[in-house]
Amino acid sequence: MATSHRITLAHRPQGQVALSDFRTDEVELPPLQDGEFLVNVEYLSIDPTIRGWMSYDTYLPKIAKGEVIRSAGAGEVVESRNPRFPVGARVFGMPGWQDHAVLNGGVPIPEGVTYEQALSVFGITGLTAYVGLEDIGKPQPGETVVVSGAAGGVGSIAGQIAKIKGCRVVGVAGSPEKCRWVVDELGFDDCIDYHAEGIGAGLSRTCPDGIDVYFDNVGGETLNEVLARINDHARIILCGAISQYDTDTPAPGPVNLINAIPRRALLKGFIILDHMDRARDASQAMGMWMAEGKLQVRTYVREGLESAPAALQDLFTGANVGKTLVRV
Amino acid sequence: MATSHRITLAHRPQGQVALSDFRTDEVELPPLQDGEFLVNVEYLSIDPTIRGWMSYDTYLPKIAKGEVIRSAGAGEVVESRNPRFPVGARVFGMPGWQDHAVLNGGVPIPEGVTYEQALSVFGITGLTAYVGLEDIGKPQPGETVVVSGAAGGVGSIAGQIAKIKGCRVVGVAGSPEKCRWVVDELGFDDCIDYHAEGIGAGLSRTCPDGIDVYFDNVGGETLNEVLARINDHARIILCGAISQYDTDTPAPGPVNLINAIPRRALLKGFIILDHMDRARDASQAMGMWMAEGKLQVRTYVREGLESAPAALQDLFTGANVGKTLVRV
Numbered sequence: 294m295a296t297s298h299r300i301t302l303a304h305r306p307q308g309q310v311a312l313s314d315f316r317t318d319e320v321e322l323p324p325l326q327d328g329e330f331l332v333n334v335e336y337l338s339i340d341p342t343i344r345g346w347m348s349y350d351t352y353l354p355k356i357a358k359g360e361v362i363r364s365a366g367a368g369e370v371v372e373s374r375n376p377r378f379p380v381g382a383r384v385f386g387m388p389g390w391q392d393h394a395v396l397n398g399g400v401p402i403p404e405g406v407t408y409e410q411a412l413s414v415f416g417i418t419g420l421t422a423y424v425g426l427e428d429i430g431k432p433q434p435g436e437t438v439v440v441s442g443a444a445g446g447v448g449s450i451a452g453q454i455a456k457i458k459g460c461r462v463v464g465v466a467g468s469p470e471k472c473r474w475v476v477d478e479l480g481f482d483d484c485i486d487y488h489a490e491g492i493g494a495g496l497s498r499t500c501p502d503g504i505d506v507y508f509d510n511v512g513g514e515t516l517n518e519v520l521a522r523i524n525d526h527a528r529i530i531l532c533g534a535i536s537q538y539d540t541d542t543p544a545p546g547p548v549n550l551i552n553a554i555p556r557r558a559l560l561k562g563f564i565i566l567d568h569m570d571r572a573r574d575a576s577q578a579m580g581m582w583m584a585e586g587k588l589q590v591r592t593y594v595r596e597g598l599e600s601a602p603a604a605l606q607d608l609f610t611g612a613n614v615g616k617t618l619v620r621v
Numbered sequence: 622m623a624t625s626h627r628i629t630l631a632h633r634p635q636g637q638v639a640l641s642d643f644r645t646d647e648v649e650l651p652p653l654q655d656g657e658f659l660v661n662v663e664y665l666s667i668d669p670t671i672r673g674w675m676s677y678d679t680y681l682p683k684i685a686k687g688e689v690i691r692s693a694g695a696g697e698v699v700e701s702r703n704p705r706f707p708v709g710a711r712v713f714g715m716p717g718w719q720d721h722a723v724l725n726g727g728v729p730i731p732e733g734v735t736y737e738q739a740l741s742v743f744g745i746t747g748l749t750a751y752v753g754l755e756d757i758g759k760p761q762p763g764e765t766v767v768v769s770g771a772a773g774g775v776g777s778i779a780g781q782i783a784k785i786k787g788c789r790v791v792g793v794a795g796s797p798e799k800c801r802w803v804v805d806e807l808g809f810d811d812c813i814d815y816h817a818e819g820i821g822a823g824l825s826r827t828c829p830d831g832i833d834v835y836f837d838n839v840g841g842e843t844l845n846e847v848l849a850r851i852n853d854h855a856r857i858i859l860c861g862a863i864s865q866y867d868t869d870t871p872a873p874g875p876v877n878l879i880n881a882i883p884r885r886a887l888l889k890g891f892i893i894l895d896h897m898d899r900a901r902d903a904s905q906a907m908g909m910w911m912a913e914g915k916l917q918v919r920t921y922v923r924e925g926l927e928s929a930p931a932a933l934q935d936l937f938t939g940a941n942v943g944k945t946l947v948r949v
Contacts, residue, residue, distance in 0.1 A: 531882050545874055547878060548871055548873065550840075550878065551871075553859050553890035554860070560888040561881075
């Protein structure tokens with residue numbers, strides 16, 4: 294009988310998520326039923342949406358108190374009663390924050406793909422960037438594309454795809470180091486350090502001809518300032534609103550949404566679970582672009598299951614550069 | 622040589638539009654050039670967008686001080702150097718607020734269509750309702766459709782089309798009389814008198830299963846309260862924001878826009894000038910629905926060119942029921 298070390302929800306966060314909102318425990322896992330398999334969890338994907346699940350019913354019900362923290366992750370099958378996931382298989386799924394998990398489904402990780410790749414460029418993160426930009430943003434060569442959260446997992450990939458599509462790409466990030474990375478290493482045309490410059494001034498400086506596509510990972514004031522500067526037929530990809538997830542004092546709503554009427558703009562929210570049929574296209578494109586040296590992926594890895602709560606906090610303090618993972 | 626009595630822009634409105642923002646004058650019109658024709662203006666279309674043109678560059682440049690107030694209208698050709706618009710032809714175009722206008726283009730009004738119809742159900746107003754609902758809203762039978770400005774020109778038609786499409790339709794309007802009209806005469810399923818009930822409470826009462834499509838003519842608080850109650854894959858047609866046009870103190874932005882992400886909602890602004898290719902489809906559908914008794918159209922007509930400024934004010938005080946016109 295297997296034991297799992299788990300991190301569960303102790304309290305619903307009030308404002309910023311605190312380490313005391315989590316509890317660590319150890320449980321005996323039940324014996325496998327037909328169709329189930331036991332995974333030795335190797336990596337966890339630390340995503341802003343987890344913060345939402347801790348507090349609110351969103352597109353999924355909120356996490357119950359005492360329940361393991363819901364999370365994507367990947368690992369190796371160590372016991373199996375499911376012929377599709379035999380012992381030794383590597384699998385991506387939703388194990389939650391624990392070191393062993395009983396699952397009944399997942400996605401096999403192809404040979405040659407590392408766990409870190411499976412949880413970033415070839416996983417939900419890459420797919421989110423791909424679907425948001427390709428299917429909603431539909432960027433055309435020469436257009437100006439703004440990406441917020443530009444140094445994060447999704448934003449860093451979305452901006453590079455926009456460059457591959459021939460766009461002028463402006464990032465928005467929270468430090469000089471992040472801005473240097475996206476411009477010098479990833480090839481963005483420019484980057485706004487919003488703490489230093491202010492988002493309105495930064496957008497006016499970097500987008501003198503207006504904004505055609507905005508990949509929004511942050512919401513709040515940034516979205517409002519973008520709406521003031523959109524071109525006709527602009528497309529705004531409502532992917533995330535990280536500025537609003539970890540606070541009890543939400544930013545004012547975007548008064549400039551009214552500008553969407555004369556500018557004939559589209560705003561579209563999406564949840565990647567609706568778009569799993571695009572996973573194969575996305576992975577093929579990502580693999581090709583990586584092979585051509587056009588797409589770089591960086592991970593920010595914290596060590597040990599016990600570091601998961603701090604890794605989640607890092608998303609909101611901005612400590613991460615690239616896709617945030619925990620190596621269990 | 623023809624004389625035109627005109628209403629021009631004297632001052633840019635500060636907050637609510639005032640009668641003193643307008644000036645009346647009389648000018649001699651220049652002789653016709655090739656391609657031009659002189660129209661004896663019979664009706665003017667009084668639209669909320671005129672208020673925007675008086676103050677702001679929007680999708681068209683703002684009206685210059687001293688310039689005639691830009692406006693759609695219709696009348697009869699009384700002199701012509703354009704073979705497509707011979708003397709006696711009836712034409713829809715952009716004459717502005719004046720009793721005679723030199724035009725070089727327009728749309729002929731078919732026989733059997735009255736001026737009032739040409740400026741409402743078969744004109745820009747009907748086309749706006751049709752394109753917004755059909756091409757953006759795409760309502761499905763059984764869905765809940767909310768229409769604000771429900772007793773106005775566009776809203777009253779949009780709601781009836783949604784009923785024809787088999788939807789449950791809830792109007793939002795500003796008086797008990799308007800609500801009675803849209804429910805008892807137009808066949809809406811319910812109506813919220815937002816002054817009496819409050820918009821949030823009214824939406825909760827009338828839309829217990831959430832909102833699938835919202836035809837937004839008003840913006841402001843109504844849009845925000847709708848966003849709090851949308852269903853998955855909701856479509857929001859950003860057609861107008863009349864609550865925000867005639868004020869110096871805009872409402873707060875919609876904090877609930879963040880809900881568009883988990884609900885996978887679409888918001889789309891549009892300007893009807895981009896969709897003139899849909900005019901024939903719209904007119905055919907409207908004609909058929911009127912013949913079948915499924916579509917009623919009401920006009921609110923003020924008399925005399927000099928009443929145009931007050932007719933514009935009526936849009937913002939809510940005095941109008943149905944499409945607002947001036948009979949010149």
